[in-house]
């Protein structure tokens with residue numbers, strides 16, 4: 001508890017592939033404090049995404065405890081997890097994953113519509129979030145009319161708009177060039193430090209991880225060290 | 228998630244794949260149109276047969292004729308009495324009263340069928356089943372007249388002719404004028420002088436015994452009334468002729484068949500008065516006589532028409548009257564048969580139409596499945612972002628419902644058009660869309676579409692979000 005929004009205790013995740021058992025997570029324990037920007041770093045196949053999915057309530061651990069915003073999520077049903085994510089979690093995807101038929105405002109407002117917010121209010125909130133990520137000029141553009149960097153900013157705005165307790169991002173710059181990557185990372189830093197959000201980001205790149213306040217280095221499903 | 232937002236999203240994803248949505252809707256449209264059109268054809272047939280039954284004596288009428296010993300056999304009470312009292316099963320005012328007292332009977336009226344021979348110019352008309360009916364009942368028929376109208380209450384005897392009766396005139400040699408020449412006899416039913424013989428037995432007897440070709444000349448007896456034709460005093464004396472005026476001719480062309488077309492009508496009361504004058508205690512043709520050959524003091528009716536309050540009760544009333552020993556007949560069996568037939572035709576036609584709707588439903592399921600595969604990613608993202616599971620299911624059900632609605636409305640419009648064309652071509656109400664079907668067709672299309680979309684929507688709901696966002 002004491003100030004930590006995320007607390008994972010002894011998390012195991014074992015995948016069964018026929019007879020073979022793959023241990024993606026081998027007893028991970030970790031904490032994330034409120035307002036912290038934490039990076040999960042490791043080589044490919046080390047178990048970063050698996051850990052993030054557990055923390056975000058997208059998958060359940062084989063063993064262990066995950067307490068997020070004071071709630072044990074490892075015991076929740078799928079329906080409860082959906083509701084939990086809707087109320088507490090923002091998500092940024094590697095491939096942005098905006099809905100192509102919706103414009104920037106509508107994309108950002110989407111999670112608010114899941115909450116049942118009315119249209120005029122959620123449009124206002126979405127416009128505010130888009131301003132936060134510097135896209136006031138692109139509010140009515142569709143995803144196909146924007147660059148990758150711009151699309152990811154829309155993605156970030158979509159995560160911010162619900163004012164979540166934690167934002168999760170799996171390789172958010174994975175599809176971007178170096179220059180754009182840096183500007184997106186600056187934006188993420190800003191979002192955490194100025195707006196007071198908590199961010200957990202997965203990356204395989206040590207340089208990118210250096211933008212975070214703290215790094216969890218993971219190898220073969222175990223946190224080997226933090227810095 | 229708000230319902231309006233779900234509708235909006237469903238709409239936008241249908242819109243995004245316009246062509247595919249349109250083709251799916253087209254399938255439903257054809258399905259609905261074929262069901263509705265088929266049902267309309269069945270309904271049209273049903274109505275036509277009901278109309279036909281109505282024309283042939285009505286849907287609610289039981290016709291009663293006198294009973295005889297055979298019909299009385301199954302009537303336990305009537306049987307013994309019939310033997311002792313031969314008038315027991317004849318139709319009298321008492322019979323009318325008895326039937327009127329039964330439940331569900333709205334009206335009972337008698338008909339006395341009469342015979343007569345009419346002469347005008349060189350032409351002759353034999354009336355066999357002339358209908359003498361109480362004047363009030365005749366007036367209630369609301370028939371239209373080509374000329375004249377019903378006589379007034381208390382008038383002397385006057386005739387009303389059906390629109391085709393004129394075709395029945397024969398020339399002096401006994402040949403049917405209209406059927407041989409194609410032209411009607413040169414008789415103006417309203418204006419020509421016509422002499423009527425009621426004692427047809429005596430008339431034909433005199434015809435056979437005298438010179439067969441001889442017909443009464445119009446000038447024979449201008450005073451009409453009671454004048455006896457001179458020169459008829461051969462073997463059998465020719466009966467008296469009476470000049471009976473025509474009150475009216477019923478509307479319709481020579482080809483225009485109506486229930487009244489071939490009949491001659493008159494007021495029952497007036498005919499009874501006339502009979503008293505004509506026969507003066509002699510036997511009236513068609514009426515029974517006592518063992519000693521003398522007529523009964525009262526007239527017996529030829530038939531009674533019993534109007535039942537509802538089609539459903541016709542059969543019961545018919546049975547009840549039949550059980551009393553009378554011969555009762557109605558269209559109830561015909562109606563039941565016609566109904567049964569139209570029901571099975573409708574089921575068959577509807578079934579044929581339903582096949583195409585089933586095909587359309589499979590089309591919907593197929594389209595939705597494809598759309599879900601395409602949108603796996605999108606659905607996954609929505610789930611990750613916190614879209615409720617049932618909201619996702621409803622999104623797809625609404626989409627399917629919209630396809631059904633679109634197909635239902637367009638299909639209905641199409642079938643309305645098709646029915647109009649069919650009716651135009653056949654020149655009759657061959658296809659009739661019942662009022663409730665407008666509503667039912669659309670609702671049915673929506674329900675079928677949503678059922679077809681149910682399995683896909685279930686699948687969308689249970690898609691793993693993790694699986695969906697992993698595949699990049």
Ligand SMILES: Nc1ncnc2c1ncn2[C@@H]1O[C@H](COP(=O)(O)OP(=O)(O)OP(=O)(O)O)[C@@H](O)[C@H]1O
Nearest residue numbers: 015017022024043044045046047048049050051204
């Ligand atoms: N659904 C699954 N079924 C079976 N094995 C899985 C599944 N998901 C992950 N794994 C295995 O778990 C291990 C960790 O995978 P994970 O996706 O967490 O790696 P990662 O660190 O995110 O790698 P990358 O940087 O390439 O994305 C891998 O060995 C992978 O093969």
Ligand SMILES: [Mg+2]
Nearest residue numbers: 048049050170
């Ligand atoms: Mg990964």
